Amino acid sequence: MTIHYFDHAATTPMHPDVARAMLEVMQGPGGNSSSMHAFGRAAKLRLNRSRDVISAAIGCKPSELLFTSGGTESDNMAIIGAARAMRRRGRTHLITSAGEHHAVLHTCEWLAKEEGFTLTVLPVDPAGRTSPEQVRSAITSETALISIMHGNNEVGTLQPIVEIGSIARAAGVLFHVDAVQTLGWFDYRLREMPVDLMSFSSHKINGPQGVGALYAATGTPLDPLQHGGSQERKRRAGTENIAGIVGFAAAVDICVNERKKKQPFMDELRKRWIELLHDHAEVPLIMNGSEQEHLPHIVNISFIGVDTETMLMNLDMEGIAAASGSACTSGALERSHVLRAMGLPDEQIQSAVRFSFGLGNTMEELEDAARKIGLIVRRIRNNY
Structure with a gap:
């Protein structure tokens, strides 16, 4: 895998x-x-x-x-x-x-x-x-x-x-x-x-x-x-x-030596990931957070209608590591206090997944991962 x-x-x-x-x-x-x-x-x-x-x-x-x-x-x-x-x-x-x-x-x-x-x-x-x-x-x-x-x-x-x-x-x-x-x-x-x-x-x-x-x-x-x-x-x-x-x-x-080339690459990686998910997910997607003022390597996405914990479990089975929020609290099955503080609707909070990128990630692997997510979403929606 x-x-x-x-x-x-x-x-x-x-x-x-x-x-x-x-x-x-x-x-x-x-x-x-x-x-x-x-x-x-x-x-x-x-x-x-x-x-x-x-x-x-x-x-x-x-x-x-x-x-x-x-x-x-x-x-x-x-x-x-x-x-x-x-x-x-x-x-x-x-x-x-x-x-x-x-x-x-x-x-x-x-x-x-x-x-x-x-x-x-x-x-x-x-x-x-x-x-x-x-x-x-x-x-x-x-x-x-x-x-x-x-x-x-x-x-x-x-x-x-x-x-x-x-x-x-x-x-x-x-x-x-x-x-x-x-x-x-x-x-x-x-x-x-x-x-x-x-x-x-x-x-x-x-x-x-x-x-x-x-x-x-x-x-x-x-x-x-x-x-x-x-x-x-x-x-x-x-x-x-x-x-x-x-x-x-x-x-x-x-970090100091590689920042100038790493940051633009992460910006492109994040942008491409969002595009690919829109192409493959087949459910409404909402980006959580600021559209302009954001870190280049973090994107939080709500897959509307798909429960976060169910999504994360299926992602893990397909070899994709993502999170529902802070690693310090995600193991407690708590809904994100950050998303609640932002006043987002429950359907957005309950379907949010955080993806974050860095050393070792490539443009090429995004294609495979996005395709797998498309299959996961269809599997969850069809209850099998």
């Missing part, structure tokens, strides 16, 4: 060059970067070089980049750490949107329930966009932090983070951006952007799982969540994952 992996928004295959860089570390002599001997100094050198590569790629100082275990930890560190630090300044109000990843939404809700913060969850429009004016209206004298993602992981919609960040900065409010899905697609220059905190994850850009980073601009109030050693400038205790961090840096370096 030919396999088609169209779930790169969940996780991406590791790039061979990344694997080679990590293997060199794992097969070499061990070394703790906090140790003073030669093995420790060698590990520290790898750590520093990796931090230099990634910070240069996103346009910040190396000292402003903290390594974490992934996007969820980066989101938690940013939101909880900044909220607690700002509480000491009399700021106890948080703002986010209903379309955020649960790593942000659930963290904000936990702070409201367990630590007494007040929370405003802003609506999104039918395209999944957050209104900067609604952000402005929600800010009070007690607002500590605004957290709005850059690119949505379910529908690919891009948010106006520069405009929202400018509003936050003018009001003296910290601004956090979940950029887990957008790293590798944008030329970030964080030192020039009105962003105080930004979260990243390695495994969305063909790097290893279990590694991420948090950008924290110089001077940003941020309480550590982990205590122990003095790693990461005393902001995240614990021995660093040197092999994973080296792999992350290698993946970022590849």
Whole structure:
């Protein structure tokens, strides 16, 4: 059976060059970067070089980049750490949107329930966009932090983070951006952007799982969540994952070098996929998300009249990997909270499938996959 992996928004295959860089570390002599001997100094050198590569790629100082275990930890560190630090300044109000990843939404809700913060969850429009004016209206004298993602992981919609960040900065409010899905697609220059905190994850850009980073601009109030050693400038205790961090840096370096040719190809791949599905699916199709402001590699499509879970099960049997939404919640058989936040009709929500593309996908394989989907839709409609 030919396999088609169209779930790169969940996780991406590791790039061979990344694997080679990590293997060199794992097969070499061990070394703790906090140790003073030669093995420790060698590990520290790898750590520093990796931090230099990634910070240069996103346009910040190396000292402003903290390594974490992934996007969820980066989101938690940013939101909880900044909220607690700002509480000491009399700021106890948080703002986010209903379309955020649960790593942000659930963290904000936990702070409201367990630590007494007040929370405003802003609506999104039918395209999944957050209104900067609604952000402005929600800010009070007690607002500590605004957290709005850059690119949505379910529908690919891009948010106006520069405009929202400018509003936050003018009001003296910290601004956090979940950029887990957008790293590798944008030329970030964080030192020039009105962003105080930004979260990243390695495994969305063909790097290893279990590694991420948090950008924290110089001077940003941020309480550590982990205590122990003095790693990461005393902001995240614990021995660093040197092999994973080296792999992350290698993946970022590849992204920087390949972005200009990769992004146009993904745009064409996405466009062609939509055309092919219209040709083969034989049911009404609706694209969910923004038609103009979207990531190049994610497309969310409702196959009207075809249940999402039934569709995904049949896709899997035909060797096609897709998703119903976030990989963190799709296994729970929940309908997408993002699509509900967008106010879409039930028939659209209950038939939505996310396809996401990346390393290894080709124009040629789309033809075969679209033909299989046509057969699947006919099989489901005919109940056999």
